Amino acid sequence: MSKTNWKTRAVTAAVMTGLMGFAAHAQEDMSKQEKHESKQGKAVGEAAARRVQYVGKLAVFNNRQIKLARLAEQQATDPQVKQFATKLREDHENSQSQLRDWAQQKKVEVSALSDSNQTSEAQGTGGSGVQEGYQEKMKGSGEKLGKAVDETNAEITKLQAKQGPEFDKAFLTRIAEDQKKGKDILKEGRKEYKNDASFLALLSDTERTVSGNETQAKELEKQMKKQ
Structure with a gap:
């Protein structure tokens, strides 16, 4: 082998080794980047799931008040309690409508907003990392909200068994506790x-309504006890 050929082959081997090392380093950097993006995506998915869970919980709360109010509209004997039940139903129907409008604008799908006998869910959460984070965080959410719906149905059955002033007092006590x-x-x-202006405004408006209904329920409850 000539000295020239030996040197050429040596240089070629060194270049190939360097290229392989560069490729391996680039692949490692890419892997790190992918992991970082996946981690970020997972965090986004978890945040989306928390939002869906929260909206679902608020929707179930509204549905509960609407159901209890409808029962009182039919079964309460005191005119003031009937009147309060109508106001309570209208307030929570309005809150539910605002929550539904917000969810539609944000493309957040929560079935509890359309059917009080269903639990919450969402679609279109994004890429693999986002989807993974979302699905992990959502585990058990359906069962939890389903349990809340079952508790409402049991409470309604329990109240239905009461009649007259006994029903009125039990209804007011239940509503005061629920509003709290x-x-x-x-x-x-x-x-x-707190950094989401439109959602914060919705929550603040609902909170004022709930506080007012809690106060009114307690005042009516006191009046009923004096009778």
Whole structure:
């Protein structure tokens, strides 16, 4: 082998080795980038799931108040309680309508907004990392909201068995307690989504309504106890 050929082959081998090393390094960098993007996507998916879970919880709360109010409109004997039940139903139907409009604008699908006997779900969450994060976070959500719906149905059955002033008092007590829980749900949302102006405005408006209904329910409850 000539000295020239030996040197040429040596240089060629060195270049090939360098190219292989560069390719391996590039592949490693790409893998790191993919992992980073997947991690970011997963975080986005988890955030989307939390939003869907929260909206579902708020929707189920509204549905519960509407169902209880409808029962009282039919079964309450005190005119003031009947009047309050109508206001309560209208307030929560309005809150539910606003929540539905917001969800449609944001392309968030929550079945509890359209059917109180269903649980929440969403579609179109994005790429693989996003989808993975979303699905992991959503595990058990349907069962949890389904349990809340079952509890509402059991509460309604329990109230239906009462008659006259006994029903009126039990209804007012139930609503006062529910509105307090509703305020907690709304405060949770205002804290979590304080940077989302449109959603924050919706929650703040609903919270004012819920607070007013809690106060009215307690006042009526006091009046009933004096009778």
